[in-house]
Amino acid sequence: MAYGKFWDFNSGYTKRGSQMKFIKTLSNVLTLLLLSGCYSGISGKVVDGVNGNPLEGALVLTQWTTTSGLPGLTHHSVYKIEETETNKEGKFSISGVYNPFVDPPAMVIYKKGYVPWRNDMDFMNHTWERYDDIIWKNGITYRLEHWKSEYQILRLDSFVGHGIIGSSFNITPIYSKIMSELSRESQLEVDKSKQMKVR
């Protein structure tokens, strides 16, 4: 058996060699696709959007979900949820997930007094978009804009909590506490708004 020729992917002179070249390409593509569902651990930095100073104690939460079900009857389950806080230098690190069937992660960065950041929505421009170029990348510096009093707290509450379905005080205590505070504040805002309408 022409063993050498069988595995000679670079020659491309024989029919078998040509086929193997394609099989190799195909296997490479499939391997890449499988790896595309794997997210290695990343680290980054959160800074003040105006002066660039590092922000200590900013929440960084990441949630991975899986989609299952039949066509038209799909539903999501939480695969993993993890939270951390930035240190004095504004740095954080999040561990990864190695599962080719996991959905792209939802990532939320928030610190009181600042506009939160998400990888799937833009708070400032009222748009819903995935930042595919930075969705899961190492070494990014996240610049948080200052919160302004004219922004709605109810919107902030919804923005930070949007799609985060795996939170609980046991698993994500920092996030849960923040959401509880935001919820109280947004309820006050709603009540105040209703009172104004009544008057």
Next chain:
Amino acid sequence: MKILIMLLVVTFLSLITIEICNSFDDSKTHPDLTRIAIKNAHISDYLINQLGFLEGTEKQLTTYWFPTSKTILTWLMQGSTDEDSPTCRASNHFHDPLKAWTESYVTDSPAIIQAWCRDVPPVWPQYPNITWATGYETRGVKLTTPMDRQDMNWDNAHGYFYSALTETDHYKRDDYFVKTFRALGQVMHLLEDMAVPAHVRNDFQSHLALLSLSLAFDPTAQINVSRYQGELS
């Protein structure tokens, strides 16, 4: 052979890179709608004044069997997410108001899905949204037999609430409260679905259109006017 493999690769790549856009997504839109609705309905006032939960919807409750602590609001939102799981629950989320409650459920789902969900009467009955949510077959007429796979409807929520109010064990009482709010969240999901045009007519095919799979199941899905007769007349 070369072209065939290339075609296979291109087809495979184009299939797996489809971005799904769900307007009434179980993990995002439903819990968000519930959050806003609860705030606007001032549920906190009732919880503070009638039940003595001074934190209102921010009162933390822990389940009895699995110690997970969440606020009442989060349990309600959890219910709104859970109503779509397991898979076949959502086939009970349709109600055609032009039909009697006994037959207003969805019937145009593909045979393969019906078979999978085993919802071919009378083996595994399928219910319209309103019956699924309330436990009533028609106005004032309660179902004589309990519904399969459904223990989180409005009636169940009442039952859990009663148990919570009468239970003396602190942990079990909190567990019943958790079930009450989760069931209420699931009922809210069903109410929210009634704002979706596809859910208030016999139109499962629209859900497949979201996944770009409708053509694979039903070539007339996009142009079958008969499905919209009620709305057009």
